[in-house]
Amino acid sequence: MTQTPVAPAVPGASTPLGEAGEQAGRESSAERVRVPVRVARGRVASYVALTKPRIIELLLVTTLPAMILAAGGLPRWSLVLATMVGGTLAAGSANALNCYVDRDIDALMRRTTHRPLARHDVSPTGALVFGLVLGVLSVAIMALATNWLAAGLTAAAIAFYVVVYTMVLKRRTAQNIVWGGAAGCMPVLIGWAAVTGSLAWPALVLFGVVFFWTPPHFWALAIRYRDDYARAGVPMLPVVASPQRVAAEIVAYAWVTAGVSLVLWPLATGWVYGVLALAAGVALVGAAHRLHRSTARGANAKAAMQLFHLSNSYLAFLFVAVAVDTLVR
Template sequence: MTAAPESATSQPAPTTGRRRGVVAAYLALTKPRVIELLLVTTIPAMFLAQRGVPSLWLVIVTLVGGAMSAGSANALNCVADSDIDAVMNRTKKRPLVRYEVPRRNALVFGIVLGVVSFAVLWLGANLLAAILATAALLFYVFVYTLVLKRRTSQNIVWGGAAGCMPVVVGWAAVTGKVEWPALVMFGVVFLWTPPHFWSLAMKYKDDYARAGVPMLPVVATARQVSARILAYSWATVGCTLLLVPVTSWVYVAFAVLGGAAFLIVAQRLHAAVRNGQAVNPMKLFHLSNSYLALLFVAIAVDAAVGLPVLG
């Protein structure tokens, strides 16, 4: 059994340090840096769905609605995980831990953001986009945060599905339906998430262990973790090549070269662990961010340039 939520009478002592302003504290609840990466995958999906540059208004509405939906999920995650955040060095400065936002206010804030995001996407894009975004929000909160995270080392594998939805939402906003390229992009993000997050979890293994969260590096050996990271990295790069039929050489060139760089770093991490050498998993973590962002930028550029597709 993993760490249980704290009772109202057993709150940790407030964290010392400089407090944020009210607006900054509520903004921090939404985890803006996480939202940035989600939005980076949304725009290229819209470009590819349009096979060109989509309506600026539609892009803005989809980004605003998507950001609000992701912010809602993150705020509700902060409410549910405040006990975990309080004992982890990486998260102990979050607003609820520092008492910068009352727990009840954070809950209401998260719910309101989710409701408004549904309305924005429905009115500004279409009903399907709104439903998909809300489904991702609910999955992240009720399946990942409340069930998987505290109970299984596969938490981030299946819970990461929520972070894959922005590409599908973007595609649906443009076309009003979900087609196979959107599912391939979903697959790319889905397969990319474990090596991205497990490399971070290797760095903060002790944090997760102290919080009672069974992230893979806590319950498996470093060699097992690095082997799975490498396997998922290969699967990610392989999945990116499934977009070849709907893209040109611009995308394919980066998918091959960028994928090779990603695999080299993943292989080096595994080799270092296997040989008992000192490792720096954060190198893969930071590279994985750049790799995914640039891969989707390549998708957008490819679609905007309008070169003949290879398929």
């Protein structure tokens, strides 16, 4: 019986097995391409996380209205862009260097264990170099695109936050956030100086608003994460003082914040700002008193977080009111 000869298999021939092999090869090649891309994206995301973008957003919210008030209207767009970019890089630099210095305690606190250095997603040397480069770029942009006063204030803000607050005050005194919080007030002065090349009383009043707003804002958060700070040995006020004292100080600072905000009304703004600032102040003070009453009942964690979130909205609302009032007038 004659058998029909079978042709030998040809490599790469179009057979189900060959097609499957080609498909597997293509998928393998594609996967080899995707893996480095995912790694690169993850590395970029880790470096971006070092800058604490959510904090930067709040800082920029105070910068632009200060510029609008200083200019008596909209400043030229190129100046706004340069100031915003420089401010973003400066805040990112300060935050990245803060992460570098605080990498030991960040690893101990549940609130911060996700940060890149605590997770070992970024090396300490990488974070240090990254923070320094951002700082140099920010000051250079401010010097070239705005003026030397704004550039000097930018450098001072970075140095104050990293050296005075993070390295000196944070682990040594319960008043750390009171005085260290001055760094977060600097964007107001930087924005004003970028427009005018000088400083004036309205800028200092806005500085005062942010300065007095910072303790109740941050202490409310520290109440929620008291055990974290205690575990890390950081003497935030809620760690070293009684809940009643903390609540009382928050109430006092809330009243001062609201009061200082109203000083701007006759000094540099009109009735639109005055009405909005008064309403916002009532909301802030009311939340502080609710926290005080909750503390007296022995349950203040929920009220503390409500105050924390409201304080964020308060500051944004107040500075938007500055801009709206100026543009309306």
